Amino acid sequence: MVVLTYIFDWMRRLSIAFRNQVPHVVTYTRELPISLERMYENALDWEHLPWLHRSTFSHLEVLDSGDWGWRAKAYMHPKSFLTYMIIELRLDRDKNRWITKTHRGLGKGTEIWTHAIPLGENKIKVIVDFYVPKLPFWLKKSYADQYTDLYARLYDEDLWMMASRQKELDRVSKAKHSEKVESLSLGKLTEVETQLPLAFEFNHHPFRLVKLNGEFRAHSLSCPHMLGPLDDAAIHDGVLECPWHGYQFDIQTGKCVSGQKCRLARPPRIVVDRESREVFANAV
Numbered sequence: 001m002v003v004l005t006y007i008f009d010w011m012r013r014l015s016i017a018f019r020n021q022v023p024h025v026v027t028y029t030r031e032l033p034i035s036l037e038r039m040y041e042n043a044l045d046w047e048h049l050p051w052l053h054r055s056t057f058s059h060l061e062v063l064d065s066g067d068w069g070w071r072a073k074a075y076m077h078p079k080s081f082l083t084y085m086i087i088e089l090r091l092d093r094d095k096n097r098w099i100t101k102t103h104r105g106l107g108k109g110t111e112i113w114t115h116a117i118p119l120g121e122n123k124i125k126v127i128v129d130f131y132v133p134k135l136p137f138w139l140k141k142s143y144a145d146q147y148t149d150l151y152a153r154l155y156d157e158d159l160w161m162m163a164s165r166q167k168e169l170d171r172v173s174k175a176k177h178s179e180k181v182e183s184l185s186l187g188k189l190t191e192v193e194t195q196l197p198l199a200f201e202f203n204h205h206p207f208r209l210v211k212l213n214g215e216f217r218a219h220s221l222s223c224p225h226m227l228g229p230l231d232d233a234a235i236h237d238g239v240l241e242c243p244w245h246g247y248q249f250d251i252q253t254g255k256c257v258s259g260q261k262c263r264l265a266r267p268p269r270i271v272v273d274r275e276s277r278e279v280f281a282n283a284v
């Protein structure tokens with residue numbers, strides 16, 4: 001399939017262009033229950049491509065980035081010269097749009113124009129137009145179907161990220177003005193043991209109680225990078241990985257062990273009351 005895509009792309013690139021304009025192939029539209037701010041943030045976030053969209057991108061190396069957009073070397077699956085591309089995304093806030101161009105490799109010359117129209121406080125409509133140069137007429141339908149399917153999947157994944165992030169941002173801002181407690185009972189030791197890993201909220205922050213080397217350990221379930229959910233992150237050798245951008249954290253120390261400058265929120269101290277045999281989360 002990858003080889004076939006590569007061959008078709010070369011046939012397209014070698015065919016003669018009858019006009020200078022890049023021809024339009026298909027339009028994908030979708031309403032999303034999120035703000036324009038979340039959408040722009042997502043467009044500028046090159047880092048999530050090989051993580052959140054791991055089924056599409058196998059690898060990405062950023063070459064340049066800023067408020068204007070980003071330029072990167074990217075690979076689809078599997079990582080090889082057949083799937084190599086240089087992509088650039090430029091955001092134009094005044095025109096409510098960003099243009100993604102493929103400058104080299106697979107899909108060279110392709111332009112994807114996305115307009116994001118605000119429909120309400122937390123509602124936008126995206127209109128994505130795909131332009132592909134030198135496309136023989138007999139390949140148009142297949143390209144149109146592929147782009148539509150691909151973008152439906154990418155936006156499903158993006159929507160999950162943008163909506164979860166908004167929910168977390170709302171939680172954080174609410175938590176600032178809420179009352180704090182010093183101690184919270186998590187239940188009887190015998191019950192808690194059977195419920196591990198046990199998710200709980202302490203002072204409006206999500207944590208998870210696990211056992212490491214025979215000892216209780218609580219860790220934050222909100223990634224310090226962009227508030228990604230760590231609820232389903234598996235723990236390997238005391239380290240968990242965020243699904244949005246792949247940052248890794250040591251749950252004993254909270255330190256980021258994948259090289260970025262951030263750390264997990266401090267967890268409450270877990271104590272077992274000797275007399276009542278109850279497990280408590282205590283403020284530190």
Ligand code: FES
Nearest residue numbers: 223225226228242
């Ligand atoms: S939100 Fe980016 S790595 Fe977790």
Ligand SMILES: [Fe+2]
Nearest residue numbers: 042053154158
């Ligand atoms: Fe995305």
